[in-house]
Amino acid sequence: MDLRDRFSRHRKDNRWIVGGLAVLLFFLSLIYYTIQNSRDLPSDLVTNRVLLFALWYINLVLILTILFVLLRNVFKILVERHHKILGSKFRTKLVATFIGLSLLPGLLLFVYGSRLLHGWIDRWFDDSAVSSVITQGNAVSQELILQIQQTRLRDTARVLEQIRNADFERPARRPQLGRRLQRLLNELDLDYLAVFEETDFVHGVLNPQSGLTDLPEPGERLLVETLLDGQAVRMQSVGGDEGRLVITAVAEPHKTEGSRAIVVTGTVLDPEVATQIRELIQAYQGYRQLELRKGDIEAAYLLTFLMVTLLVLLASSWVGLYLARRVTVPIQALAEGTKRISGGDLDYRVDVEADDELGVLVESFNSMTGELQRNKELIEESNLELVAANKRLAEERAVIGAVLQNVAAGVISVDDEGRILTCNGAALSMLRFGEEALVGRPLREVWSDPERSKLVEILERDAGRSGRLMSDVRLLLGGEWKVFEAKVSTMRDRQGNVRGRVMVVEDLTELINAQQRAAWSEAARRIAHEIKNPLTPIKLSAERLLKKYRQGGDDLGEVLEEGVEIITREVHSMKSMVDEFSRFARMPRPQPTEVDLRQMVEETLSLYQGLKPGVEVKGQIGSNAMKARLDGEQMKRVLINLLDNAIEATEPPGKVTVSVHKLNGRLKIEITDSGKGIPARAKDKLFFPHFSTKGRGTGLGLSIVHRIVSEHHGTIRAHDNKPQGTIFTIHLPQE
Amino acid sequence: MGLLAALPATVALFGLFGSPDADKPHLSDLQVALQEYRVEVSFELVNGFTDELFERIQAGLADGFRYDFALSRDRKTWFDNRIDSTSLEVVAKFNAVTQEYLVNFRQDGKLVESRVVRERDELERIMTRFSRLPLFSLEDVNPDRRLTIKARADLGSKTVLLLIPTTVNTDWVQSRKFRIDSE
Numbered sequence: 001m002d003l004r005d006r007f008s009r010h011r012k013d014n015r016w017i018v019g020g021l022a023v024l025l026f027f028l029s030l031i032y033y034t035i036q037n038s039r040d041l042p043s044d045l046v047t048n049r050v051l052l053f054a055l056w057y058i059n060l061v062l063i064l065t066i067l068f069v070l071l072r073n074v075f076k077i078l079v080e081r082h083h084k085i086l087g088s089k090f091r092t093k094l095v096a097t098f099i100g101l102s103l104l105p106g107l108l109l110f111v112y113g114s115r116l117l118h119g120w121i122d123r124w125f126d127d128s129a130v131s132s133v134i135t136q137g138n139a140v141s142q143e144l145i146l147q148i149q150q151t152r153l154r155d156t157a158r159v160l161e162q163i164r165n166a167d168f169e170r171p172a173r174r175p176q177l178g179r180r181l182q183r184l185l186n187e188l189d190l191d192y193l194a195v196f197e198e199t200d201f202v203h204g205v206l207n208p209q210s211g212l213t214d215l216p217e218p219g220e221r222l223l224v225e226t227l228l229d230g231q232a233v234r235m236q237s238v239g240g241d242e243g244r245l246v247i248t249a250v251a252e253p254h255k256t257e258g259s260r261a262i263v264v265t266g267t268v269l270d271p272e273v274a275t276q277i278r279e280l281i282q283a284y285q286g287y288r289q290l291e292l293r294k295g296d297i298e299a300a301y302l303l304t305f306l307m308v309t310l311l312v313l314l315a316s317s318w319v320g321l322y323l324a325r326r327v328t329v330p331i332q333a334l335a336e337g338t339k340r341i342s343g344g345d346l347d348y349r350v351d352v353e354a355d356d357e358l359g360v361l362v363e364s365f366n367s368m369t370g371e372l373q374r375n376k377e378l379i380e381e382s383n384l385e386l387v388a389a390n391k392r393l394a395e396e397r398a399v400i401g402a403v404l405q406n407v408a409a410g411v412i413s414v415d416d417e418g419r420i421l422t423c424n425g426a427a428l429s430m431l432r433f434g435e436e437a438l439v440g441r442p443l444r445e446v447w448s449d450p451e452r453s454k455l456v457e458i459l460e461r462d463a464g465r466s467g468r469l470m471s472d473v474r475l476l477l478g479g480e481w482k483v484f485e486a487k488v489s490t491m492r493d494r495q496g497n498v499r500g501r502v503m504v505v506e507d508l509t510e511l512i513n514a515q516q517r518a519a520w521s522e523a524a525r526r527i528a529h530e531i532k533n534p535l536t537p538i539k540l541s542a543e544r545l546l547k548k549y550r551q552g553g554d555d556l557g558e559v560l561e562e563g564v565e566i567i568t569r570e571v572h573s574m575k576s577m578v579d580e581f582s583r584f585a586r587m588p589r590p591q592p593t594e595v596d597l598r599q600m601v602e603e604t605l606s607l608y609q610g611l612k613p614g615v616e617v618k619g620q621i622g623s624n625a626m627k628a629r630l631d632g633e634q635m636k637r638v639l640i641n642l643l644d645n646a647i648e649a650t651e652p653p654g655k656v657t658v659s660v661h662k663l664n665g666r667l668k669i670e671i672t673d674s675g676k677g678i679p680a681r682a683k684d685k686l687f688f689p690h691f692s693t694k695g696r697g698t699g700l701g702l703s704i705v706h707r708i709v710s711e712h713h714g715t716i717r718a719h720d721n722k723p724q725g726t727i728f729t730i731h732l733p734q735e
Numbered sequence: 736m737g738l739l740a741a742l743p744a745t746v747a748l749f750g751l752f753g754s755p756d757a758d759k760p761h762l763s764d765l766q767v768a769l770q771e772y773r774v775e776v777s778f779e780l781v782n783g784f785t786d787e788l789f790e791r792i793q794a795g796l797a798d799g800f801r802y803d804f805a806l807s808r809d810r811k812t813w814f815d816n817r818i819d820s821t822s823l824e825v826v827a828k829f830n831a832v833t834q835e836y837l838v839n840f841r842q843d844g845k846l847v848e849s850r851v852v853r854e855r856d857e858l859e860r861i862m863t864r865f866s867r868l869p870l871f872s873l874e875d876v877n878p879d880r881r882l883t884i885k886a887r888a889d890l891g892s893k894t895v896l897l898l899i900p901t902t903v904n905t906d907w908v909q910s911r912k913f914r915i916d917s918e
Contacts, residue, residue: 052892052900118897235833242832281831288794295894302898 026061030054052296055303062310066317070099073321086335091328098320102313110309114302121298125291138284141277145246149233152248152267155188156231160250160263163195174203181205192216192245192266198259199223210268211238218247218264226251226262236266244274330358334365346373410505413491414443414459416498430484430507431455432477451475458486459503461664467492471731472508472715483508515688522688526699530577534570541566584700590631590711597621597628597660604639605658614652617643622661628734630667634708641701642671642728649675649726667714667732674725678718686718758782760890760905767884767910774871776804776910780863780888783905788891789855792827792836799826799838799862801889806871809881809912818882821870825862838862842870873915884910 073095080088125131162184163177177195182205185193191212194204204215216236226232226249234247246267252260269277290297333350340348346369350362401422404411410427414420420438428434431452438446444456454473463469467490475482485506491499541563548559601619608617639658646656654674661668678686687706688699709716714732721727760783768775783800791798802823807816824841836858840848852858876882890903 052894056898056900242830278832282795285795285831288790289796292791292794292796295897299894299898299900306898 022061022065026058029061030057052299052303055300055307059303059306059310062307062314066310066314069314069317069321073099085332086339087328087332090331091324094324094328095321098324099317102316102320106309106313106316110306113305113309117301117305118298121294121301125294131287134284134287137280141280141284144273144277145235148246148267148269149248152190152246152265153231153233153250155190156248156250156263156265159184159188159193159265160252160261163263164252164261177203178205188265190265191268192247192264194218194264196223196262196264198227198262200259202261204264212245212266212268216245216247216266218249222247222249222264223262227260238268241271241274242278244269244271326354327358330354330362334362337365337369341369341372346376408506410507411502412443412455412459412505413500413502415500418442418444418460420446421500427505430482430505431475451477455484455486455503455505459488459501461488461666463488463490463501470717474710474713481509483512515685518688527577527581531574534574538567538570580700584704584707587704587707590634590708592629592631592712595628595630595632595635596626598626600632600636601639601658601660604636604643607640608643608647608656612647612650612652615647615650615654615656617647617656618658620657620659622659624662628662628667628732630712630732631708635712638705638708638730639669639671641705645701646671646673646675646726646728649673649677651675662734665734667730667734669730669732671728672721672725674721677720677724677726683718687716760785760888760903762886762888762905762908765884765886765908765910767913768867769873769913769915770867770869772873772915773869774806774873774884775867775869776884776886777866777868778886778908779865780905783888783890784859784863789859792829792858795829795831797826797828798891799824800891801825802865803887803889804870805885807883807885809883818876819871823868823870827858827862876915878915881912881914883912886910 077088077092077095081092159181163180181193181195181203184190185205185207191207191210192204192215194215195202196218199220206212206215218234222232222234230253231248231250233249235242236245236247238244246269247264248266249262249264251262254260330350330352333352337348337350349366349369352362353359354362404422404424405426407424408426410430411422411424412420412427413422419440420443423438431447433447433452443459444453447453447456452475454475458469458471458473461469461471468488470485470487473484473486475484485508487504487506489502489504491502493499545560545563548556553559598621601621605617605619611617643656643658650656650673655672656674657670657672659670659672687702706716709730709732712732714730716728716730718726718728761781762778763781764777764779766777768777780800780802788798802825804821804823805817806819808818810816821843824844825838826841827836827838829836834853836852838850838852838858838861839846840850850861852861870884873882885907887907888905890905892900892902894900
């Protein structure tokens with residue numbers, strides 16, 4: 001497994017790890033920042049500042065994450081394109097489309113949305129009517145408080161004027177001071193009135209209807225401030241209501257001697273008025289706070305909007321890239337697989353998990369690859385077997401070639417179109433043909449001369465259902481007659497289609513000559529024997545006549561007649577035999593004429609009708625064999641000789657048939673009997689002169705038949721008739 | 736040519752964002768005094784109390800400064816000279832009904848003082864001027880060491896380009912070097 005495969009395998013896990021680390025980093029950073037700011041920032045401001053910074057930090061992390069995701073993918077695409085990885089262009093288009101579709105609308109939405117937000121916030125704070133109402137309300141409230149304070153300051157100053165000459169230091173005067181203060185309290189509608197000698201309390205009265213339970217404490221700071229500034233004002237709380245009690249203080253002018261008196265008055269505002277004033281002021285403050293925090297608010301809204309936009313962008317980019325990867329990774333893997341497989345690596349499998357149509361495609365691809373691999377293995381096995389078979393065939397061919405080259409018989413093979421496949425040396429030698437490049441050439445073209453073309457004719461004959469035929473042929477080669485036996489076999493493949501023919505040629509010239517020599521020796525021996533046989537009775541008759549003559553007996557005449565008769569008979573026998581041989585020797589060459597075969601056969605058969613009871617003799621003349629060019633007399637003799645033998649060999653009930661047909665331009669004559677057949681040992685010598693299985697006669701009948709047929713350039717064969725008998729087949733050329 | 740073309744833009748940007756040092760908020764007169772082993776600091780924040788800040792306070796927002804202090808050894812060749820650090824938050828909040836400013840002083844988050852003032856000048860003064868502010872104890876510090884105090888003020892935050900928040904700080908200022916023995 002190479003690095004790329006490992007990377008691809010663990011890429012998903014790495015992505016989760018990187019994502020997890022990013023999230024962890026983000027939260028750790030957020031926690032760190034929050035802790036830092038909560039410690040360092042003013043506590044009242046923490047929330048606002050942390051919110052802005054937290055939002056900005058989240059946005060920053062999101063921006064960096066999006067940039068990381070996009071740049072990482074762009075970088076990967078650039079690297080893939082640089083290395084010309086298959087599918088990188090397609091992935092570029094897909095990623096660009098997804099990123100474009102996610103980024104552009106998101107950014108446009110953000111720009112448009114932020115402008116809307118900005119305008120909305122501006123319009124919110126630019127609402128002059130609201131601003132005016134709130135500002136005016138605040139001004140009225142402030143003015144009201146100021147007027148109350150001014151009024152009370154004036155009242156306080158009047159009280160101070162009233163009691164200025166009172167001798168506070170004497171206790172006896174205190175009740176009178178108290179009454180005067182009570183009167184002034186009632187007169188000026190005050191709720192609280194007190195006199196201080198600088199910071200020391202002298203006396204104070206309280207309006208029991210005011211709701212105050214204790215004398216309010218103006219505080220030292222107020223008194224000091226009054227001494228310093230001549231007057232002072234404070235707003236204090238009453239019963240928890242902030243700002244309900246208006247405290248005013250006025251001090252005596254500076255004196256050269258003695259302490260200065262300070263009059264402090266208090267007025268409790270109507271609760272409803274106080275509340276309205278407070279709410280107006282607080283409303284104004286709230287509005288002002290919003291105005292002052294407009295920038296922060298706008299920033300917070302924009303940051304929130306930006307955060308949402310970035311989250312959407314991140315999600316859409318991630319989903320887009322994920323979808324792109326879901327599409328491109330299988331396609332890239334398939335392209336890579338195709339490349340690897342076209343390079344011969346059939347072990348390669350696309351290892352991509354997908355549960356959609358691409359998954360089906362990947363599965364089909366892997367199945368196809370597996371099938372290819374199996375087929376390749378089968379082909380390789382077959383190839384090995386083929387190579388081995390070829391090797392065997394080559395060896396066998398070499399053996400066959402060697403055998404063919406060394407075999408005495410000539411072997412010629414042709415394909416189904418007649419082109420020479422093989423021709424061994426014996427064939428070339430027999431047929432006296434030079435060692436030319438014969439293989440592949442048409443046999444008819446090679447052997448176009450009249451003599452050798454006879455062999456071509458034999459080769460092209462219809463071999464019938466058996467696919468075999470045999471024929472003898474005499475060729476005049478180099479001025480010398482040669483006799484060949486040609487055996488033709490049809491080559492067929494396993495389906496039975498004809499693939500060509502093989503012809504085995506044997507030169508029978510020497511054999512025939514030897515057989516003829518042997519036959520003539522046998523004939524001479526038989527002739528001598530035949531001549532010797534009559535000589536003995538002639539000699540005995542002559543010696544008997546001589547003896548009788550010397551004895552002079554009465555029966556001399558009788559013996560003479562008897563002896564002369566024997567001598568005459570034997571001489572006649574010898575003469576017949578000599579005449580027979582003489583006729584065989586003097587047999588004329590055939591004189592071919594147009595012969596009516598039907599007539600010839602019928603005339604011949606008529607000689608044998610009823611000759612042997614129980615033996616049927618009949619003829620079959622093919623419709624295409626009505627006429628033939630041959631020597632009619634000689635051929636009639638052939639038929640008679642063969643019919644003689646057939647009828648003699650056939651015991652009743654039996655049948656002898658003569659059939660004549662034309663086949664492939666040749667005349668085929670068959671004489672079939674159902675007789676006892678010919679012994680195998682006799683078949684080789686059947687046509688030899690003076691050979692006979694009958695033990696009588698001259699034994700020249702079949703020799704004559706053979707000679708006539710040969711002189712008609714034909715052939716004759718004897719073979720067994722099934723189930724019983726013999727068939728003599730004569731083939732005569734008719735062209 | 737490109738450099739010359741970029742020069743006006745650079746100057747314009749500097750003019751836009753830059754400002755003279757004198758107008759920038761800064762700490763001045765950082766003085767150190769030792770009361771036995773206690774370090775007391777006096778300083779003034781100049782140009783820190785702006786109209787904008789006052790306006791925010793006036794509107795009822797709690798706002799102010801945070802002063803950061805660091806006690807360090809005077810060793811220029813060493814990277815970590817800090818002995819101790821502390822911060823002082825000064826946050827003012829205006830009560831519009833009573834027309835008073837409540838100013839809280841928190842050292843390291845702990846409230847150390849609260850003051851109520853009624854005038855802006857006084858408010859500015861107590862928020863920006865400090866005299867003999869006790870900050871550090873030197874009981875555990877080697878008396879032979881030369882020490883120094885560094886201080887800066889955190890003036891809050893602002894937003895750049897409408898949405899980027901940034902903190903606004905003065906530069907760090909450094910006091911004179913001092914030794915415990917020498918005082």
